[in-house]
Amino acid sequence: MSPSLALEVYTNREVHGTVGSKVTLSCTFWSSEWISEDITVTWHYQPDNSREMYSIFHYAKGQPSIDQTILRDRLQWVGSPRRKDASIVLHSLELTDNGTFTCDVKNPPDVVGKTSYVHLLVYEKAPARPGLILGIIIASALALVILVTILILLIRYCWYRRQIRMQRELSALERGKLHKIKESSKRSSRQTPLLYAMLDQSRKSSDKKKDSRKDRK
Template sequence: MEPSGLRTPCSLLALVLLSALVLTPTLAIEVYTDREVYGTAGSRVTLSCSFWSSEWISDDISVTWHYQPDHSREMYSIVHFAKGLSSIDAGIFKDRIEWVGSPKWKDASIVVHNLELTDNGTFTCDVKNPPDVVGKSSYVHLQVQEKGPARAGLILGIIIAVALALVIVVTILILLIRYCWLRRKARVQRELSALERGKLHKAKDSSKRSSRQTPILYAMLDQTRGKSSEKKAKGGIGDSRKDRK
């Protein structure tokens, strides 16, 4: 038999290891979805769901989608994925739901086709990846609208775009007209200034010519005056001689 003193430490060590394994905290799986998704009646919409797990993606991973209509407390299971296969529950969304997720890529999304106004409600995505099974589900609210508002919004957007385009075109035309007017005005001013400079130049030339011709005219006048005075003097001498005779 072993001494009781050796048996006690071994028992304590086993108890510590067992408690460590049992009490080791596990990380909770986290699921993410949009909070609100809008769709149009008759179209389709994708309800995205992704997740994060601290464990490797196992073959036992499972995904479940639930649906709760607005103004109702009842919840319906609509999609279930397990063991690599997806199953669509017949009911409200019969032949209108498609599984498009890929758990290996941490994607658990679905597509709802041919939306109806009665599809408004809350969709819940729940993912389990054993042994990581602790975590909260994530929900997304679907709001289906009629086609009328969408078309009205499209028409309004087109009208606004056309109005903005017209404003831009008119602004460009105004700027071009103003540019051409300013350019023409500058050209006219240059021509007028050139004409004024030409007139001033001609006036200066004429003044110079007149200043040059003035002494010549005075000299010619002096010569004519001298000649006339000489003629008068000669005429006076001739008259005096005649008187003497």
């Protein structure tokens, strides 16, 4: 006979659900042996605040069987031993369903192993998950960073536009002043010969008057 080897059974440690919804109580296993026709799957249920444990489901000889319990009309077998899956589904959850569900698998000759437990918590409304809250916080922080970045870029853009406008205005003023200086220099250059001509004419008329006075004498 082959020696018995350890068989590993895996479940989630805790499962959450809301009143009226359904929840999958996942159970998978690993066995060093080929899946035998004699494989068995057993589920037990112990309500919270109760010492009594109920057998609620049994799989043997390839046939699933739901035991006569308060959960009978709401249990569904969705497992597949060939795929090493021994999961069940509980429909129409109630607050009184809170409790511990135990999954036990035996695959002869591989029958030595520990059972696995999953605790079901049923709520009126879905509780906020820590991962969801963390995701919301991270998303809010990212949105704030993006908003601040956009605001900084907008301020810098407005400042840059203002600097360009001021430079253009200063350049325009400088060009205007330069133009005025050139115009004034042109005017002064035009007025200088005229002034010299007027002075020369004044001198000539003065000399004529002096000569006329001399002739009279």
